[in-house]
Amino acid sequence: MKKVIIHTDGGCEPNPGPGGWAAVIRYNSEVQEISGGEENTTNNRMEMTAVIKALEALHEPHEVELYTDSEYLCKGMMEWLPMWKAKGRLQKGSVKNADLWQRIDELMSRHLVKCYWVKGHAGNTDNERCDKLAYEEIKKIYKQKGQTPPPPIQMRLIS
Incomplete structure (x- = not known):
C-alpha cells in the first residue's frame, strides 16, 4: 500500500458563516494542494470537508498519515466514529454533521488512516499552508459578495 501524508484545515469567519477548507497532500516528492469554500457553513464542517476532499483525491487505497489542528475531527475519526457505528447512531441522525461523518467513514474504509492532532498556528509548515489556503x-466568498473579509485569525490573536 502506498503511503501518503495529508495536512488539512478548515474554518469560517464568523462561525457560522463563509468558510474555507484546504489540504496539502504529499506522496514521495509530489505535493498537491486543494481548497474550496462554502458561503454558509461552520468550522467543523469545513475541517471535515477538507479531509473528505483529500481522501477523495486518492484514486487507490493508501496508508494515510492525516494531520489536523481539529481535535474534534481527529477524535471523531479515531475514537467516536467506531462507537457511533457500533451503536447505529450515524443512521439515526443523532450525531451532528452525520452526513459528513458517513462520508468520512466510507472513505476511511478504502484507506488505512491514522489521524494526528497538531497545534494550530504553531509553525507546522503544512498546517500553516492549509490555514492560508482556507x-x-x-x-473569495467575501469579495464575491462585495464585502471586506475579516483579518485572518492569527492577526486577530496578535492585536
Whole structure:
C-alpha cells in the first residue's frame, strides 16, 4: 500500500458563516494542494470537508498519515466514529454533521488512516499552508459578495 501524508484545515469567519477548507497532500516528492469554500457553513464542517476532499483525491487505497489542528475531527475519526457505528447512531441522525461523518467513514474504509492532532498556528509548515489556503477561500466568498473579509485569525490573536 502506498503511503501518503495529508495536512488539512478548515474554518469560517464568523462561525457560522463563509468558510474555507484546504489540504496539502504529499506522496514521495509530489505535493498537491486543494481548497474550496462554502458561503454558509461552520468550522467543523469545513475541517471535515477538507479531509473528505483529500481522501477523495486518492484514486487507490493508501496508508494515510492525516494531520489536523481539529481535535474534534481527529477524535471523531479515531475514537467516536467506531462507537457511533457500533451503536447505529450515524443512521439515526443523532450525531451532528452525520452526513459528513458517513462520508468520512466510507472513505476511511478504502484507506488505512491514522489521524494526528497538531497545534494550530504553531509553525507546522503544512498546517500553516492549509490555514492560508482556507482563508483565501473565505476571502473569495467575501469579495464575491462585495464585502471586506475579516483579518485572518492569527492577526486577530496578535492585536
